[in-house]
Amino acid sequence: MKLGVIIQARMGSTRLPGKVLTDIGGKPLLSHVIGRLATMRNEAKSVVATSTASENDSIEAWCVSHEVAVFRGDELDVLDRYYRCAIAFGFDNVIRLTADNPFTDIEELDRLIDFHLDGAYDYTHAFGQLPIGVGAEIFTFAALERSHRQGHMPHHREHVNEYFTDHPKCFRIAELPIPVAKRAPALRLTVDTYADWERADNLVKKSSQKWLGTEEAIRLCSYSA
Known part of the structure; x- marks a missing residue:
């Protein structure tokens, strides 16, 4: 069983251009x-999946200089990009992350992987209870392949997980239970706007840990409020 982490990344954000390489x-x-992925307990291959658009050459250059695997595919058909990346690297299960989420909870990610594999689910996620931008999702290659084959709506191609959620009877879907101390679904820890970037930058500077933890982030944001 080969487990992969595919991180979608591109420079063309409308609200915060170039955000994936912005300093935080x-x-x-x-x-x-x-950096966070290096602390995972589960063994997985990490790949940055960007598009063939020339503006993303800087992402590939950063990956090459930091010895990070990179794959380039379709700019708008993100589902196709994931599918072809998974084939290229021979992944049996795929963890989907996005490059605008600097605070992925690795402890919960490891629990998510275990939960997914132990339950033999097709698609498992940790959304809805954790702060926005902290959770993750994992799916089998077979489920990804089916989505790629049958998901023809524009939103299915743009958002990798939406064929799963639109057709819950076709897949074994599960949600990871989250500890109470980490539940803060209204807190934004993703980076999509300048205000998000400012919050993330301040949190990193205030953190007492090398990698800001979810509970510390909730505490710092509550204190700031």
Whole structure:
């Protein structure tokens, strides 16, 4: 069984252009995403999946210089990009992350993987209870392949998980239970706007840990409020 982490990344954000390489606490946002993954308990291959658009050459250059695997595919058909990336690397199960989420909870990600594999689910996620941008999702290659084959609506191609959620009777779907101390679904820890970037930068600078933890982030944000 080969487990892969595919991190979708592109420079063309309308609200915060170039955000994936924007500095947060002294290092690019993408560096935070990759650095956290090195602390995973489960063994997985990490790949940054960007598009063939020339504006994303800088993402590939960063990956090459930091010895991070990179795959380039369709700019708008993200489902196709994931599908072809998974084939290229021979993944049996795929964890989907996005490069605008610098605070993925690795402890919960490891629990998510175990929960998914132990339950033999097709699609498992940790959304809805954790802060926005902290959770993750995992799916089998077979489920991804079916989505790629049958998901023809524009939103299915743009959002990798939406064929699963639109057809729950076709897949074994599960949600990871989250500890009470980490439940803060209204808290934004993703980076989509300048205000998000400012919050993330301040949190990294205030953190007492190398990698800001979810409980500390909730505490710091509550204190700031």
